[in-house]
Structure formats: structure tokens, C-alpha cells
Amino acid sequence: MSMSWEQLEQYQPNALRMIANSIQKGRVAHAYLFEGQRGTGKKEASLLFAKSLFCLNRSTYKPCYQCINCRRIDSGNHPDVHIVAPDGQSIKKHQIDQLQEEFTKTAMESNKKLYIIEHADQMTINAANSLLKFLEEPSSNTIAILLTEQLHRMLNTIISRCQIISFKPLPTRILTAYLEEQGIPRHIAVLAAHVTNSRQEALELSQSDWFAQARKIVLQLYEALNKSYIQALFVIQDQWLPHFADKEQMSLGLDLLLYLYKDLLYIQTNKEEKMIYDDCIAELKQYSFLYSQKRVIENMSAILRAKARLNTNMNPQLLMEQLALQLREGSTFV
Numbered sequence: 001m002s003m004s005w006e007q008l009e010q011y012q013p014n015a016l017r018m019i020a021n022s023i024q025k026g027r028v029a030h031a032y033l034f035e036g037q038r039g040t041g042k043k044e045a046s047l048l049f050a051k052s053l054f055c056l057n058r059s060t061y062k063p064c065y066q067c068i069n070c071r072r073i074d075s076g077n078h079p080d081v082h083i084v085a086p087d088g089q090s091i092k093k094h095q096i097d098q099l100q101e102e103f104t105k106t107a108m109e110s111n112k113k114l115y116i117i118e119h120a121d122q123m124t125i126n127a128a129n130s131l132l133k134f135l136e137e138p139s140s141n142t143i144a145i146l147l148t149e150q151l152h153r154m155l156n157t158i159i160s161r162c163q164i165i166s167f168k169p170l171p172t173r174i175l176t177a178y179l180e181e182q183g184i185p186r187h188i189a190v191l192a193a194h195v196t197n198s199r200q201e202a203l204e205l206s207q208s209d210w211f212a213q214a215r216k217i218v219l220q221l222y223e224a225l226n227k228s229y230i231q232a233l234f235v236i237q238d239q240w241l242p243h244f245a246d247k248e249q250m251s252l253g254l255d256l257l258l259y260l261y262k263d264l265l266y267i268q269t270n271k272e273e274k275m276i277y278d279d280c281i282a283e284l285k286q287y288s289f290l291y292s293q294k295r296v297i298e299n300m301s302a303i304l305r306a307k308a309r310l311n312t313n314m315n316p317q318l319l320m321e322q323l324a325l326q327l328r329e330g331s332t333f334v
């Protein structure tokens with residue numbers, strides 16, 4: 001979890017520059033909102049920020065990682081640094097009230113206080129209103145860092161009181177390179193880097209046999225679809241349904257299938273360097289003449305529609321069989 005300033009800087013240079021500026025110029029705001037997709041390093045950045053502010057041997061704006069304060073923040077037991085996370089589905093009012101109480105109680109004893117609210121968009125209305133009051137009367141030494149993956153779900157009244165720092169998604173080539181450095185074969189690394197933006201999640205996925213097998217099944221289905229509907233049904237029955245057993249796995253399987261048709265489009269438009277299944281270029285080319293560009297795009301929409309239907313509790317077998325029909329025959333059967 002714990003990342004050094006230098007490590008995170010490679011991925012989020014702009015965000016860290018803004019934080020460094022706040023510290024160096026002595027202009028630390030009362031409230032920050034770190035927004036960006038999952039896996040973009042918001043929490044890591046908030047902890048680095050906290051360490052920099054509390055570090056006893058700070059040089060310029062970077063923490064030392066060694067002093068008692070740095071170590072206490074890393075282990076989650078610094079008395080002046082609090083982290084609030086959703087309790088179940090949401091962040092409740094009593095969690096914010098508790099935080100506030102804690103801070104008022106100890107305000108006499110020490111100087112700075114910092115709190116981090118993870119998934120701040122999951123605050124209940126009551127919790128958000130409590131927080132708002134808290135933000136409105138900033139005791140001069142309290143710093144709030146709110147983290148969110150869904151900025152659009154935050155109340156405007158809260159957003160307007162925060163300095164917003166945006167965390168950009170990791171470029172897939174950087175994530176792919178990271179996975180390859182960890183010993184992941186390239187064909188798996190590229191695919192995993194497209195599936196998720198989180199380094200941790202991408203690494204776990206690419207190390208699992210399940211993911212390698214998922215990739216094989218997707219290629220098998222594509223191959224079967226190019227031969228006959230019956231063969232495709234066999235692959236769905238024998239391989240696909242047992243492997244992609246729940247909604248989440250099914251959704252990932254459909255993403256993998258979508259990337260395959262996207263690759264066909266790259267082949268047809270001479271952008272092969274963008275391909276994801278680039279080790280299968282010969283196999284993909286072998287059938288690419290079967291499809292017009294229009295058909296490829298139609299097939300991609302059919303896969304996206306199937307993905308949307310996952311949430312309607314449609315029977316998975318029926319969903320896949322209909323999709324196979326559309327992928328073979330065009331989208332006349334929607």
C-alpha cells in the first residue's frame with residue numbers, strides 16, 4: 001500500500017506537483033478533494049501528503065519515511081491522522097460526528113489534525129451535511145482530504161469548499177510495462193492492463209490461472225463463431241458458462257470478447273500496433289475478411305448490449321446464445 005513520493009510521481013506528476021506546491025509555499029488548504037478512477041493512487045497520495053505534513057525530518061516537501069510520525073501514519077495509528085471509510089454501503093452520520101468529536105476533544109492538546117475520507121461520494125445526505133458544517137467552520141489546523149471515484153455524485157456545496165486535485169488514469173502502456181517487470185508474459189500483461197487501471201488488481205489478475213484460461217476461452221469462442229453457430233454453442237455450453245460463472249466474471253468475459261473485435265477493427269484500419277491480442281494477429285487476420293468494418297462495429301455494439309443485459313437478470317445461457325447469433329448473423333435479431 002505504502003508508496004514513495006518518487007514512485008507515485010512517475011504515475012501522477014501533476015497531482016503530486018500540486019501537493020508539493022501547497023507544502024512548499026505554506027499554502028495548505030483546509031480541504032482537498034482527490035478525484036479519479038480506482039487504482040490511480042489517490043489514497044497513496046493522501047498518505048504521502050499526511051506524512052509530509054507531520055514528518056519530523058522533512059527535506060523540501062518529501063517525507064523521510066523513517067521518523068516516528070511517518071511510521072505511525074504508515075501503520076495507521078497516528079493520533080492526529082484519521083481515516084474514515086464506508087461502513088457497509090455508506091458513510092454514516094455518526095462516523096462524521098465521531099470524527100468531529102475526536103477533533104474537538106483533542107484540539108487543545110496538539111496542533112495539526114488531518115482526516116481522510118475514502119469514497120466520500122458514499123456519504124449519506126446526513127453525513128454529508130454534518131461534514132459540511134465541519135468544513136464551514138474550519139479550525140485553522142484541520143486538514144480534510146476527501147477521496148472519490150465519482151466526482152459527479154458529490155454535493156456541489158462540498159465540492160466548492162475543496163481544492164480539487166485530479167488523478168489521471170494510468171496509461172495502459174505504463175501499466176503493461178509494470179506488469180512485465182513483475183514477470184508477467186506480455187500477452188497477459190497487455191490484456192490485464194486494459195481490464196483495470198489498478199496496479200494491484202492488474203497484477204493479481206495476470207497472476208491467476210483463471211485469467212489466462214479466460215483469455216483462451218474467448219479466443220476459442222471467436223474461432224468457433226467463425227465456423228458455425230453450433231460450434232459456438234458448444235464452446236458456450238462447455239467452456240464459457242462454467243468459467244464465467246457470475247455476473248462480474250461474465251462482464252469481464254464480454255470485455256475480453258469486445259477487445260477482440262476491436263482488434264479486428266485495428267487490423268482493418270492498419271493500426272495493428274494498437275492491438276491487444278497482438279500475439280494472435282495471424283489467427284485474427286485469417287478471418288478478418290469475413291467482416292466488413294460495419295459488421296465489426298455492429299458486433300461490438302451487440303456485445304455492449306449483452307453487457308447491459310447482465311443487469312436485467314436475464315438467463316446467462318440465453319444471453320450468450322442470442323449474442324452468438326447476433327455475432328454470426330449481424331444485428332437483425334436484436
Ligand SMILES: [Zn+2]
Nearest residue numbers: 055064067070
Ligand atoms: Zn518522517
